[in-house]
Amino acid sequence: MGYSVGQVAGFAGVTVRTLHHYDEIGLLTPGGRSHAGHRRYGDDDLDRLQQILFYRELGFPLDEVAVLLDDPDADPRAHLRRQHELLTARIARLQEMAAAVETAMEAKKMGINLTPEEKFEVFGDHDPEQYADEVERRWGDTEAYRESRRRSASYTKDDWKRINDEFAELHARVGDLLARGLPADSREAMDGAEEHRLFIARYHYTCSHELHTCLGRMYVDDARFTAFYEAIRPGLAVYLRDAILANAARNG
Numbered sequence: 001m002g003y004s005v006g007q008v009a010g011f012a013g014v015t016v017r018t019l020h021h022y023d024e025i026g027l028l029t030p031g032g033r034s035h036a037g038h039r040r041y042g043d044d045d046l047d048r049l050q051q052i053l054f055y056r057e058l059g060f061p062l063d064e065v066a067v068l069l070d071d072p073d074a075d076p077r078a079h080l081r082r083q084h085e086l087l088t089a090r091i092a093r094l095q096e097m098a099a100a101v102e103t104a105m106e107a108k109k110m111g112i113n114l115t116p117e118e119k120f121e122v123f124g125d126h127d128p129e130q131y132a133d134e135v136e137r138r139w140g141d142t143e144a145y146r147e148s149r150r151r152s153a154s155y156t157k158d159d160w161k162r163i164n165d166e167f168a169e170l171h172a173r174v175g176d177l178l179a180r181g182l183p184a185d186s187r188e189a190m191d192g193a194e195e196h197r198l199f200i201a202r203y204h205y206t207c208s209h210e211l212h213t214c215l216g217r218m219y220v221d222d223a224r225f226t227a228f229y230e231a232i233r234p235g236l237a238v239y240l241r242d243a244i245l246a247n248a249a250r251n252g
Contacts, residue, residue: 002032002040012049019049021181027066028052054083058090061235062181086234147205163203170199174240175233184242190250193243209248216244 009016022028023039028049032040041049048069055065068079155163174192182188193212200207200215207215219225219237229237 002030002042003046004034005030005039005041008041008046008049011046012053014053018181022049022052025062025066027062027069051079051083054079054087056179056181058083058086058234061178061239064235143205151204167199170195171229171232171236174243175236178233178235178239184239185246189239189243190247193240193247194251196240196244197247209251212244213248216241 003011005016005019009019019028019039023030028045030039031042031045034040051069052065055068056062060068170192174189174196177186177189177192193216197207197209197212200212219229220241226237229240
């Protein structure tokens with residue numbers, strides 16, 4: 001007879017509601033039903049659920065997971081290999097970050113002053129100012145650019161840290177919505193997009209919904225912006241763009 005939805009929820013550490021949602025959208029339809037019409041899951045269903053949860057842990061949105069798993073030419077072993085590679089890369093990155101934190105903790109404890117190179121080597125070669133000239137060339141003649149320059153001129157180092165921390169928290173919250181499987185046009189995702197727009201307006205320049213949609217498209221069309229958002233959570237660039245477009249339509 002297979003396993004009940006409650007049993008599977010317990011095995012996988014997910015809610016019954018999540019399994020119902022997967023069934024409703026066709027991502028995981030149980031292979032059987034009891035005489036009373038209740039869902040019954042077989043071993044093949046559990047294998048598919050395992051694959052779904054692997055991809056969800058890696059940040060893939062549900063629609064992409066469905067495409068990947070329903071590809072008729074896909075080899076189940078290829079899914080596992082790909083997931084293993086992605087997880088290994090993430091583990092390596094997290095280990096690097098953990099080692100950097102441990103080094104900083106130990107240095108503080110021992111009263112050792114790390115060199116600037118030692119403090120920031122874990123972040124690699126990323127330079128947040130590397131596109132400043134290009135930004136000026138592309139948007140230097142716009143009022144938004146001039147307004148942003150006027151505002152930023154008054155910001156202190158502490159201001160920038162506070163602003164960047166707030167923006168990172170905002171991105172993390174939107175990434176969590178993606179991880180939970182909420183559609184980009186859900187109320188929560190659109191509210192996150194609106195918060196993103198208001199953040200830009202509060203700290204940088206007046207950002208209309210029309211301008212915001214241009215930014216959202218740029219996050220996907222420009223590989224550098226895409227890489228920034230993908231580093232936060234795979235699939236976030238497209239998800240944020242779609243949420244921004246949905247929010248603009250809601251307020252249109």
